[in-house]
Amino acid sequence: MESSDPPGSHSKENAQEILGLKMELLQTRRYLQCILQHSNDIIFATDAGGILVSFGRGGEKALGYPREEVAGRPIRDLAVDPSEFDRLTALAQEMGNAAHVEFPFRHKAGHTIYCDVSLIAFTRAEGQTVGTVGIGRDVTQQKKLQEDLIRVDRLAEIGRTASGIAHEINNPLAIIGEISGWIRTVAGDAKGLTPEDREEIERAVRFIQEQTRRCRSITHQLLSFVRDSGPSRASVDIHKLLEETVSFLNPDLKYKEILVSINLMEGPLVMDSDKQMLEQVLVNLLSNAVYAVEEKGGKGGRIDIATARVESMIEIRISDNGAGISEENQKRMFDLFFTTKPPGKGTGLGLPICQNIIRKLGGDLSFKTEAGEGTTFFVRLPVS
Amino acid sequence: MNDKPDIRVLLIDDEETLIEYLSKRLLREGFTVKASFSGEEAVEVASNNDFDVAVVDLKMPGMDGVETQKRLKKIQPFLQSIVLTGHGTLDSALESGKQDAFKYLLKPIEYENLVETIREAYESKVQLQNAKFREEVENIYRSGMGARGIKNAMNKLRKIYGIE
Ligand SMILES: Nc1ncnc2c1ncn2[C@@H]1O[C@H](COP(=O)(O)OP(=O)(O)OP(=O)(O)O)[C@@H](O)[C@H]1O
């Protein structure tokens, strides 16, 4: 049959066919290139030895390596755990394909990128394996989101548990308070006590009451954090409040030899706000400052309190020359239960509660700090 | 202590130790105090004795504070109630209640604060009672009864209000 065809037309037909195939090949190549260029997925191919021979734009973007930099390198080097990647490759070779969710790769900048990856054994028509094709999707973002959700959930759970405990503690606390009050009354009326004994009892009872008050303030703070009741509004004299708060803390300050200076702006500063809440904020910030100054140790501890008008806000500044806050800790300052203090000294509730309160009052709370030098907290409140 | 009025206080809380010591302190303070450990008990006590102020815990097994307070008010309309609440329960109390309690106090209470509130509640009770008494007296005089009828009605009123 072939021989009957004229040789010229034969080769012409052949050439036609080859041209067609060539066009098709070109088309397919363009198609593949288009995918490699524009897919956000990490698409790659390796030879039988695991050396990268193709690496798409998606991979460049997700892992931070330009193609030239990784071409010719073993892909396993990009995995956080290369031997784990080897296992996956071996499985793909054996089974034809293998998949792994949230497989960790290392970004060029060093952080981990989690990918859902599939590896497919790349074979010749005769079945001989010549390499591996991989497709991966960066799921780091989703993973993080999911973890955040879990964290928020856990936080809420902790909050609920804590408030439950606080409720339970309130009753025994009340009883301790009442009994100590009773002891004071009985001892006060008792005859036959020496003045020294009377003084001793008075002092002991006073301590019990101080400490129960302290516990009560913790439980109240905790509960007010979990259950937000709105702020009440009445006119509050900020300057007076500051002075009261300082004199409330004064015994502590004197004993610790901390110098407190108050630098108030001219005239009275009266605004509509919630006095109790503000007081809570000031006590928290001042106790933190006292602690920071003490922590640093040595003499010359100072706390400066100042007020000023900044644009349409009132600013209260509380500065200390204490230990300051490391960069690492700065980010976590407002986290619930974040504390650097030993048990019994801090619960990590102070600042998140302060922030909560100030926000409720329509203001904001911020700080500036330098490790080893000191810290300033800024409370800003709207004028009215 | 003589110029101080005799204030009759009914304490209602299921925490027995708390009530025991609170009663002791209030007694020394010069109050007349009756303690009861449940809403049901309090209602019974109040059917037989008059009180000026009730201090009621909101959360009790059985009859809760709001309900107790409502019942007490029915028995003794001028009785003022101070309701003690835990933190989170305040809002729910206000919603379900609005039962014109004299005041809600947060637990654990400060003793001095409680004493002061009891005194205020008493003042408020006396004022309400006097106002109502005056109103009724006026009603009697306006009713056009004879002198004898008025005298009888007044005696009855005095007895109801406990006013001489
Ligand atoms: N003025 C400050 N100087 C240095 N570090 C501070 C200052 N204020 C807060 N910090 C740091 O922030 C952490 C959190 O403070 P926060 O007030 O929330 O909790 P706490 O003081 O540890 O405990 P709590 O206030 O519940 O008793 C502190 O443990 C401390 O490390």
Ligand SMILES: [Mg+2]
């Ligand atoms: Mg603190």
